[in-house]
Amino acid sequence: MIKIAQLSCGTEYSSVQYEIEKAARSVGAKVVYPDVSAADINAAVERFGFRPRSPQLKLMIARAIQLADGLYDADAVFITTCFRCAEGALVRNELRRFIQENTRLPVVTYSFTERLKASQLLTRMEALVTIVSRKELLAREKQSGITVGLDSGSSTTKAVVMVDNEIVGKDWTPSGDVIQSATYVLENALAEAGIKLSEVEAMGTTGYGRYSLGKHFKAKLVQEELTVNSKGAVWLADRQHGEATIIDIGGMDNKAITVRDGVPDNFTMGGICAGASGRFLEMTSKRLKIEVTELGELADRGDWRNAKMNSYCSVFGIQDLVTSLGDGKSFEDVAAAACHSVAEQVYEQQLQEIDVRHPIIQVGGTSLISGLVTAVGEVLGEKPIVPPNSQYIGAVGGALLSSGFM
Amino acid sequence: MSEDRETRLLMISPGSELTPDQLARMVHSMSPSVTVKETCYGCLVEGPREVVREARDRIREMYPNEVFSKVRAYPAGDPRRCRAQHGTRPGFAQLESEWEFLSKVQHGLECVERGEGPVQMEKEEKLPVDRFKKICEANR
Amino acid sequence: MKVFIDPPNSLVLFDLVERFGHEPLSSMAAIQERIDKLEIDMPPMNVTIDDVIKGLKYAGIEVPSGVRGRLALWGPLIDEAEAAIIMDDAPFAFGCVGCERTQSMVKYLLKRRGIPVLHVEYPDTDDEAKNFVIQAKEFLEGLK
The missing domain is CATH 3.40.50.11900 (Rossmann fold)
Structure with a gap:
């Protein structure tokens, strides 16, 4: 016990x-x-x-x-x-x-x-x-054999197929029905890899839907996203040794995790309010009538100082945004202000509860929004590392760790 | 357990020569219908409210200034408060501290029993600022 | 008379109030009332979310839940009290009296009730202990 x-x-x-x-x-x-x-x-x-x-x-x-x-x-x-x-x-x-x-x-x-x-x-x-x-499992640094990781997040569902420590197939989709979304991305990732489901030797599931997926796909590993994402992040960033801080601004909650040799020793997750999560950036994009994927680049061209957004709450945040637009501020400045507001709140709410260690690795779907990465760098005074495939941390972690069960 | 249940802590002052074992046996012999559990500081008595209070009164007659008591919310051995389940609960530290204080209260009660009056205490006032200033200047 | 004791879980104050002929209002009684209810089960104390919400009677929503939950326990006892003994600066104050803010509020609520309240200092010496007992005895015997 x-x-x-x-x-x-x-x-x-x-x-x-x-x-x-x-x-x-x-x-x-x-x-x-x-x-x-x-x-x-x-x-x-x-x-x-x-x-x-x-x-x-x-x-x-x-x-x-x-x-x-x-x-x-x-x-x-x-x-x-x-x-x-x-x-x-x-x-x-x-x-x-x-x-x-x-x-x-x-x-x-x-x-x-x-x-x-x-x-x-x-x-x-x-x-x-x-x-x-699971100390020994978490010490695992290399994936072996043919394994799959499924990450059922609140906003998106991701699948990764790995063979001998390399990603050979991947896909993501907005989350709908937990099983259907996962089946869809799994099929696409397997197709890209040219591998049949029957050839997969082990599967790992993580994220909010991990239990349902674990049961449905008879996964060998069903594990929460804090440890799985940490492993995925250090593997992708090639920072398996030493210390690091992982920042994952998710769709519904934010995570800040400090790791030592890839294993978390302190973490904060969400909290009382979800106002500063990726959801706010989605709402901002909708109001600006652009895709969330375009928001980052737009923000990079703006200056947050021109359109201040000082709110803890996404509802009040959108009110600030509407007011700024009403005042004739540019979309670029407003997009930058939204990114800055999220970064500031992650700093105020999450990063005050951990001791930031270097380097900072920013991951999750929101790490693809370049304006947000810029804002996090500005707030922290250090540009975060965004590894390739940073949105797939959970799925990569699942594939990596599940190979320990073969 | 019914609302008529009373669980009472009897605590022996550190200034007393009475032992928890003696106290527990005494309570048990005078009220066989109550449950008595010996503790480090005295004993826990549990049973119908009236019977427990009767036991308290008789113990107080015998040891008026040496045995103290209060009720306890939880029944004896309740897993919600049992030390073996979780480790000590915060109230334990409270009891420990108060136990140390009991010899002083015992002393006070004995003085009252002898009919002694209060002792005049002089409360020290804080040093006046001008006096403090002078001391500072003198030691410059 | 019903005499509220503060700290509300104090053995010494509970004992003195009973010894000098009154009914102590203590946290133990408030908690026993809850834990003996079999129909609710929110161990260890059966302080439920409804209790914490009832605490809003004494402190607003911006006050931490632990303060409101504690006040939900002591508040009704304070309302019921006819007198009170408060030991100031007690070096022991653990368990249910662990929150300083709650204790400040308890003292204030007692003051607002306008009932007779005796403030005693925690004694450091035997002489102070003697005065402490004399004060408590006089106060309690004087309550009619």
Whole structure:
């Protein structure tokens, strides 16, 4: 049984503790609290150096120190506090940093509201479990044999066929029915590769529809997108060794993952609001009456400073956009402002919860929008690497990892 | 369990010579119908509310200043609060800290019993700014 | 009389209130009421989303859910209280009293009720402990 140490404040009083435990249970893990005695608490706070007013946050610190000192045995760490609590947010992030500096335990942070449901945590918990229980599989650097990866995302469905560490077929389509979309891209990718389905030795599925696809295609690997995408990203970028940060601005949520030798050790995913996801760029394109594929190039010709968009919310963001257009701003400037707004929000919402490591690898379908990559580079002060086939990270990761099951 | 259930913690002051084992046996012998569980600091007593309170009163008569009590929300051994299930819960640290404080309360109660009055305390005021200024100047 | 104790899970305050003849209003009672309900199951405490929403009576939506959930537990007790004892600067305040913001609000709500409230300092010395017990006894015995 994998033990996830919970460092938290407010969960039991927000009606979410049950949901956290349910999410952990459903991926074969158990939530535990590192043992501390009253005497440990003051000493721990003193040593840590941050003195919160709230005693429960002091207890979190003492528990983190038990983990850092190896006095309590756990496999992964889940740090969570109430959304909108400033003191909680400060302690949450500093403890995340402390755990990373002092242990090799994978860690994930989360700020919750009373609306949190187990399903929202499932992918995160599953990723923690995968990192712990599939260490050897995640160490895999080369694909072998004939394998297929299917990535059923919220916006698009992708398939990749790989033979002996090379991509020989690929396709994508906007997501509709999970099975139908996957069957369609799989057939096209196999046709491009000149390979029959019966010749495929192993298949890996990931993304929101992974379970349905896994069952339908009898996949050998059904795994959440955090670990699978990370493997795909470092393989595509040829950065399998050392550290990196992977930014994946998805259709419905954004992911920021730090990796060490291709294995994630900290990640953030989505959050309270999806306003800053790729969906906003789709909405912008629609309003500009262009294809989303044209948005990036348009944005590259504009200047975001001319049409400011300062919103956390896609609805208000579109209002800003409409106002800018009404004021006679150019489509180029508006497109650039939309890209900049998404990049800024990823920086503000996701990248504040991890410590960015270099290089930065930007992946996912939105990494093909050049204006967005430019904006991310501007906001971070470093141009991200966009590997070839960057939209296929999930499918490549699925094909790569599933070859470990042959 | 019915709403008439009462689970009560009896805690022995660190200043007492009574042991948890003695206390648990005493409670058990005076109220055989309650469940008694010995703990590091005293015991947990569980049963119908009236019976548990009767036991509390009798223990208080015997050890008025050495045994303290409060109710506990969870029944004894409830898996939702059991240490073996998850590790210690936050309330455990609270109890540990309060236990250390009990010898002081015991002392206070004994003084009250002897009819002693309050001790005059002088509260130290913060150093006036002009005085502080003078000290700074003198040590420049 | 019904006397609210703060910290609401304090053993010492609970004991003193009972000892000097009153009914302590504590977090333990509020939680027991919830966990003994078999029909709801939101372990460990059965604080449900409805409770957290009820907490809006005491604090707005911009206040963290943990504060509102806690206030949903203590709020009705404060409404019911006829007197209160508050231990200021208690060095022990874990578990259900773990959130400083909630505790500030609890003290404020007690003040607003206009009921008799005794503030006691956490004692550092034996003499202070003696004064602490004397103050608590006088206050509690004086409640009619």
